[in-house]
Amino acid sequence: MAVPSSRLLLIALVFLVVSAAVAHTKSQGRSHDGGKHQLETGPVTYDGRSLLINGKRELLFSGSIHYTRSTPEMWPDLLRKAKYGGLNVIQTYVFWNIHEPVKGQYNFSGNYDLVRFIKLVQEHGMYVTLRVGPFIQAEWNHGGLPYWLREVPNLIFRTDNAPYKYYMKKYVTMIVNKLKEAKLFFAQGGPIILAQIENEYDHIQLAYKDMGFSYVRWAARMAVKQNVGVPWIMCKQTDAPDPVINTCNGRHCGDTFSGPNKPYKPALWTENWTAQYRVFGDPASQRPAEDIAFSVARFFSKNGALTNYYMYHGGTNFGRTSAIFTTTRYYDEAPLDEYGLPRDPKWSHLKDLHKALRLSRKPLLWGVPGVQNLGENLEARFYELKNNSKICAAFLANNNSRSEAIVNWRGQDYYLPPHSISILPDCKTVVYNTQTIVSQHNARNIVRSTLANKMRWMESSEPIPSTVQVPITNRTPLELYSLLKDQSDYAWYTTSLELNPRDMSMKESIQPVLRIGSLGHAMLVFVNGEYVGSGHGSHDEKSFVFQKVVSLKAGVNQIALLAMTVGLPDSGAYMEHRYAGPKEIEVLGLNTGTIDLSRNGWGHQVGLNGEKIQVFTEEGSKRVQWGEINEPKKALTWYKTYFDAPEGNDPVAIKMSGMGKGMMWVNGESIGRHWMSFLSPLGQPTQSEYHIPRSFIKPTQNLLIVLEEEPAKPNSIEIMIVNRDTICSFITEYHPPNVKSWARENSLFRPVLDVVRTSAELKCPNYKKVVEVEFASFGDPVGSCGSYTLGKCDSPVSKEVVEQHCLNKTSCIVPIDRKLYFKNNDDCPDIKKTLAIQVNCA
Numbered sequence: 001m002a003v004p005s006s007r008l009l010l011i012a013l014v015f016l017v018v019s020a021a022v023a024h025t026k027s028q029g030r031s032h033d034g035g036k037h038q039l040e041t042g043p044v045t046y047d048g049r050s051l052l053i054n055g056k057r058e059l060l061f062s063g064s065i066h067y068t069r070s071t072p073e074m075w076p077d078l079l080r081k082a083k084y085g086g087l088n089v090i091q092t093y094v095f096w097n098i099h100e101p102v103k104g105q106y107n108f109s110g111n112y113d114l115v116r117f118i119k120l121v122q123e124h125g126m127y128v129t130l131r132v133g134p135f136i137q138a139e140w141n142h143g144g145l146p147y148w149l150r151e152v153p154n155l156i157f158r159t160d161n162a163p164y165k166y167y168m169k170k171y172v173t174m175i176v177n178k179l180k181e182a183k184l185f186f187a188q189g190g191p192i193i194l195a196q197i198e199n200e201y202d203h204i205q206l207a208y209k210d211m212g213f214s215y216v217r218w219a220a221r222m223a224v225k226q227n228v229g230v231p232w233i234m235c236k237q238t239d240a241p242d243p244v245i246n247t248c249n250g251r252h253c254g255d256t257f258s259g260p261n262k263p264y265k266p267a268l269w270t271e272n273w274t275a276q277y278r279v280f281g282d283p284a285s286q287r288p289a290e291d292i293a294f295s296v297a298r299f300f301s302k303n304g305a306l307t308n309y310y311m312y313h314g315g316t317n318f319g320r321t322s323a324i325f326t327t328t329r330y331y332d333e334a335p336l337d338e339y340g341l342p343r344d345p346k347w348s349h350l351k352d353l354h355k356a357l358r359l360s361r362k363p364l365l366w367g368v369p370g371v372q373n374l375g376e377n378l379e380a381r382f383y384e385l386k387n388n389s390k391i392c393a394a395f396l397a398n399n400n401s402r403s404e405a406i407v408n409w410r411g412q413d414y415y416l417p418p419h420s421i422s423i424l425p426d427c428k429t430v431v432y433n434t435q436t437i438v439s440q441h442n443a444r445n446i447v448r449s450t451l452a453n454k455m456r457w458m459e460s461s462e463p464i465p466s467t468v469q470v471p472i473t474n475r476t477p478l479e480l481y482s483l484l485k486d487q488s489d490y491a492w493y494t495t496s497l498e499l500n501p502r503d504m505s506m507k508e509s510i511q512p513v514l515r516i517g518s519l520g521h522a523m524l525v526f527v528n529g530e531y532v533g534s535g536h537g538s539h540d541e542k543s544f545v546f547q548k549v550v551s552l553k554a555g556v557n558q559i560a561l562l563a564m565t566v567g568l569p570d571s572g573a574y575m576e577h578r579y580a581g582p583k584e585i586e587v588l589g590l591n592t593g594t595i596d597l598s599r600n601g602w603g604h605q606v607g608l609n610g611e612k613i614q615v616f617t618e619e620g621s622k623r624v625q626w627g628e629i630n631e632p633k634k635a636l637t638w639y640k641t642y643f644d645a646p647e648g649n650d651p652v653a654i655k656m657s658g659m660g661k662g663m664m665w666v667n668g669e670s671i672g673r674h675w676m677s678f679l680s681p682l683g684q685p686t687q688s689e690y691h692i693p694r695s696f697i698k699p700t701q702n703l704l705i706v707l708e709e710e711p712a713k714p715n716s717i718e719i720m721i722v723n724r725d726t727i728c729s730f731i732t733e734y735h736p737p738n739v740k741s742w743a744r745e746n747s748l749f750r751p752v753l754d755v756v757r758t759s760a761e762l763k764c765p766n767y768k769k770v771v772e773v774e775f776a777s778f779g780d781p782v783g784s785c786g787s788y789t790l791g792k793c794d795s796p797v798s799k800e801v802v803e804q805h806c807l808n809k810t811s812c813i814v815p816i817d818r819k820l821y822f823k824n825n826d827d828c829p830d831i832k833k834t835l836a837i838q839v840n841c842a
Contacts, residue, residue, distance in 0.1 A: 044186050044193045044230040046245065050266050050305035050365060051231070053127075053186070053193060057365040060305065061354045062089035062129060063312025064271075066138070067117035068098060069330055070315045070340070072110065073695040075117060078313050078340050079124040085335060085347055086354030089193070090121045091129040091270070091308045093136040094175055097146040097486075098321070108178075111318075115182045122184075122191040129233075129270075129308065130179070131196040132223075134171050139277050139323045139330065143570040147486035150576050157575050158201065160211040160218060169222050172197070176226045187229030196270070197223035200236040200249060207573035213239070220244045235270040249273075249310075251287070254298030267303050271310035272296065274346070275333030278687070279325040279539035280566070283680040286333045289346040290419075293353050293434035297421040300357055300364065301381040301395035309350070312336060316691045319670040320489060323570035325521065325539035327687045328672030337444065338691055339651035341724045341765070348439030355739045356432035359425035360393035362747060367391065374407045376400075378416070382427060391747055392427035415734065422736075426749040431739045438735050440762050441728040443786035446653060446689055449646035452719035455704070458626035460615070462608055462636045462707075464526045466558040470494040470603035477602045480519070480563050480581025484606055489663075489673075493561040493582055494603040501554045503590050510589055515547040516561065517584035522661070524562040524635060524709055527551065531635035534661075534710060536566075536678065542580065552587075559597070561585075562636065562709075566673065608707075610638050616665035616705040633711035643719055644700045649766075651722040652697065653689040659717065660710025667703050669696045677710060689720060725768065725841040728785035729760035732834045733816055763811040764841035770809055775838035776802040778821040780831055788836045793828035795821035802837050 043054070050057040063082050070078060082090060098112050108114060121128050135158055136144035149155060155163040184190035197219050205212035216234075220241040223232045233245045238261060240246035248257035249271035260267055274292060276285045296307050314331025316338060322328060332338040335347040342348065357364070360383075367383030374380055374396070382394040398405050398416035405416045414422060420435035463469075470492055483491050505511065514525065514532065520542030525532040527550045535546035561582055569578045585597040614620035615638055626640055646652050654664065660677040663670065671692055676685045696702075706714055741756045742749065764770060775781075776799040780791030795801075801820055806812035816835050818826060 046231055046264075046266050048260070048264050048266060049303065051193065058088075058305075059300070059357060059361050059364065060089050060127070060307075061087050061357075062091050062306060062308035063087045063335070064091045064308060064310045065313045066092050066095075066311075066315060067114060068095050068111055068321065069317065070111065070313065071693045071695050072113065072116065074340055074693065075120050076124075078336060079120055079126070081336055081340070081342060081347075082312055083124050083126060085312075085342070085351045086358075087126060087312065089127045089129055089306070089308070091131065091310075092117070093131045093138050093140075093144065094133060095136065095140060096134045096144045096171055097140075097142055099175075100146055100171065103146070103148045106174075114175075115178065115184065118179070118184050118191060119182070126191065127186075127193045128184075128191045129194040129196065130192050131199065131270075132172055132175055133196070133199055134168055136199050137323075137570050139326045140317075140570060141321050141323055142486070142568040143323070143575065145575070147568070150481075151485075155576065158198075158204070158215065158573075159208040160215040165215075165218060165222075168219075172222065173226065176228060180228070185228050185230055192228070193230050194233055194268075195223070195228055195230055196233045196235060197244070198234055198237065201234070202236045202238060203571075204573040217241050233268060233270065251291075252295045252298070253307075254295060254302050254304065257299075266305040267299070268305060269299055269307040272307050274309050274311060274335060275314075275331050277314075277331055278327045278329070280327055280675045280678045280686050281325070281538050281680055282327075282686050283682045283684075289349040289437065290435050292346070293349055294419060294421055296350075296353060297357075297395060297423060297434050298397065301397070301421065303369065309335065313340060314338060316672060316693075318672055320486075320567070320673070322567045322673070324542070324565075324567040325537075326567055326570075328674070328690055329687050339653075339722050341444070341651065341722070342442070343444075344442040344724070344727070345437045345439050349437050352432055352439055352739045353423075353434070356423040356425065359431060359739070359742060359744050359749065360423060362744075363391050363393040363425075367393070372409070374409060375405070378405055378407050380407075380409050384427075388747075390426075394424040394427045396422045396424065396430075425742070425744065429742070429749070430736045431742050433736055436732070436735045438731055438738050438758070438761075441730060441785035442724040443726040443728070445723050445726060446655070446720045447723070449652075449719045449721050452643045452646040452652075455641040455643050455717075455719075457629055457639055457641045457714050459629050459634075460610075460624045460626050460638045460640070461634055462610055462638060464529050464560055464636070465492050465494055465603075465605060466529070466560065467494045467496045467603050470560075470605045472601040472603045474602055474604065475599050477582045477585070477598070478604055479579050480565060481568070481579060483581070483604055484565060486568060488607040488611055489564050489566070490606075490608050490611070491563050491581070492603070492605040493563055494605075495559050495585075495597055495600050497552070497557045497559060497587065497595070497597065497600070499552060499554055499557065499590070503592050504552070504554060505589060505591055511549045512552045512587055512589040513547055514550045514559070515545065515584075515586050515588060516582055517543070517545050518563070518580075518582045519543050520580045521566045522564040523582065524564075526560040526562070528553070528558050529560075531711065534635075550587075559585075564709075566675075610707065614668075616670070616703075616707075617668040618703055621703065621705065629713060629715075633713055635709065635711045637708050639706040639708060639714045641704050641714070642701050643704055645697050645702065646719055646721050648721065649694070652692045652694060653720045653722055654692055654704075655689050655718045655720050657688070657716040657718065658712055659706070659708055659714065660712045662707040662709045664690060664707075665703075665705040666692050666696045667698065671696070674706075689722075692719075724765060726774075726786055727762055727764065727839055727841060728788070729762055729814070729837045730781075730785070730788075730834065731758065731760050731816065732832055733758065734832060758816050760814040760816065760835050760837055761811070762806060762814070762837065762839060767810060768841040770806045770812065770839045771842045772840040773799055773803050773806065773837070774840055775799075775836065778816075778833055778835045779828065781834060781836040783836070785838060788838055793831055793833075797821060797823075798835075802839075806837075806839060
């Protein structure tokens with residue numbers, strides 16, 4: 001029987017994958033040359049268990065760090081902390097709209113230097129997953145797609161559309177060739193071991209019907225033909241065509257992932273969300289370290305091979321790069337916070353998890369899996385080598401979120417807290433439990449700088465145009481996205497309304513009202529040059545209606561609307577058909593009835609005068625008149641001051657107290673949008689402090705420019721210093737000892753200490769020392785780091801014991817031993833004791 005050529009191709013691809021899985025290529029290992037890690041060279045393939053890097057299976061712990069959301073000066077420190085946190089892979093998107101902002105014009109400089117970033121990852125001894133996209137979402141402006149793509153005739157995003165496929169292929173090829181030239185793919189000696197095409201297309205595929213299915217097949221073929229020598233992946237794409245691997249995104253892929261769509265593909269988790277990104281108007285939220293650890297342990301217990309923390313460091317959406325209504329701060333609750341400081345216990349608890357899983361590496365990758373039911377919501381998952389039962393690892397799970405349990409497994413009892421997994425790298429010894437944190441905690445301190453706040457503010461008002469300066473050009477208001485073309489957040493709309501005395505109501509109870517229906521996102525309204533008010537939508541509902549009493553006069557009235565975007569959409573089908581801006585404008589309350597101004601004739605101007613002359617730069621600031629700040633507060637005002645560098649080397653932030661909405665620049669560098677007046681349901685701004693990278697700051701005379709849209713004054717703005725010098729421990733007598741108490745050498749699992757016991761371990765950041773023990777209690781204390789309180793039972797010598805072990809030291813270990821804390825009499829011998837410690841480092 002004749003076999004179709006397409007089927008022959010599929011058989012050949014399967015044969016290649018299976019052959020690579022059973023092939024054994026001699027590992028060249030890693031060498032240390034000139035202070036740089038040289039990663040192995042050779043093919044990257046896969047089998048049903050894991051990626052095969054030079055023929056060797058690997059457990060991969062990955063973290064997302066986006067080069068665009070930090071500065072090159074921050075990259076080495078971020079990567080060092082990621083490596084020290086147990087990661088061996090860094091994942092990043094590639095951002096089309098910053099690399100090709102204008103068709104055919106490319107930018108790879110500064111914090112957009114993709115090649116430099118990937119080389120730094122390699123220097124730190126880690127691999128790279130490159131998410132080429134080119135659509136990326138990522139809460140990034142326009143999902144990474146350049147605006148000019150919208151204006152290509154007949155182009156439809158992300159479907160089987162010839163113009164879109166042409167530009168997509170051209171861009172992907174450009175990126176791939178650039179990285180090939182730098183020899184950054186693994187087969188060339190570089191660190192890139194995985195590449196991703198498209199992004200979460202399953203969400204919208206059905207909207208495009210058959211064209212969506214054919215687009216997926218085309219994208220996969222196009223990617224594979226790039227011949228990069230590493231596997232391609234598609235996240236959240238259940239029908240990813242061979243040889244592309246389908247991967248999972250979500251919080252609990254160990255339970256929600258249906259698995260690879262072919263048995264010879266490994267289970268990969270491309271996004272394990274470490275928090276929830278914020279949009280303006282959101283309240284605070286977080287994802288506990290315990291839940292992340294549980295999800296990762298569960299995934300690896302069920303044949304998982306790679307997990308990626310999205311994000312490991314979120315960073316900052318500088319300038320206008322954030323997506324629609326997204327805050328300037330991005331994933332601040334990640335293991336490394338916005339400033340690059342380890343957020344403990346999230347960072348340290350996950351570090352311990354990676355150590356525990358590495359101790360289990362050999363049985364996980366080469367053992368035979370098994371499952372044993374231990375009771376309702378209780379189970380053991382284990383891996384054993386066929387020819388050596390001593391090479392064994394187990395995961396004991398309590399899937400009940402409310403009740404603790406004691407399980408008996410292989411003749412031994414084990415205590416399992418609610419919603420927890422214990423890891424036993426030898427199927428006997430608990431070295432880690434996802435719910436019991438033995439690593440340290442910390443609290444972030446944001447303190448006022450003593451050197452940087454000697455500021456003298458000046459102001460300059462942005463001119464409010466009329467139809468004289470911005471004459472009428474169109475009968476109706478133009479659509480905002482297509483008017484701005486993503487060159488600015490701001491566009492003026494002007495019109496005029498001539499009234500005679502008979503149009504005006506003579507009754508005080510009847511006054512004219514200006515009503516404006518807008519498709520979003522925000523707007524300032526001026527009548528006859530005077531500020532009337534503002535309105536805005538939200539992330540979930542972009543459109544809004546502005547209506548307010550206005551003062552009109554007999555004669556010509558000038559109406560000026562400053563319409564604004566707050567980032568472009570970053571998700572959903574048919575993104576090229578999203579719209580914004582004022583749509584319906586009318587005046588109510590006149591004797592002549594309601595007047596519809598929607599077709600009154602409108603003038604349009606893109607951008608503000610201050611933007612055009614770059615008033616936020618030293619040179620541009622000399623092009624306007626600055627004066628002392630006077631009463632009353634004005635809308636749409638530029639504010640200027642200078643400040644000296646804050647003391648020390650800790651990260652720097654600006655606290656925008658008293659301000660409304662606008663943008664900020666330091667020495668000409670945009671640090672993003674601020675929005676203090678959009679309050680969360682808790683009555684607080686979603687973000688109050690905004691990161692100023694140290695690399696933006698000079699020793700003295702730093703130019704700070706604030707564009708404030710609303711009536712506000714900058715007198716309460718403060719320059720702050722950020723640290724995590726408050727460190728803590730909260731540990732019980734029944735916590736397992738720290739996972740670093742064990743090692744596996746030549747397949748032998750053993751303790752590395754003569755006596756393995758539970759203790760509290762503290763380490764100050766940046767070689768600082770413990771200068772004060774702020775809290776210590778051995779008994780039943782409660783609370784969290786920064787807010788511990790005494791319970792009903794407490795050792796009177798708790799603080800003395802901690803001071804003896806920790807004071808004036810960079811790091812310390814405090815034993816948990818009742819004899820040490822209760823030398824004479826324990827008033828509460830029957831309770832499980834907890835040791836809570838809080839110290840300050842300096």
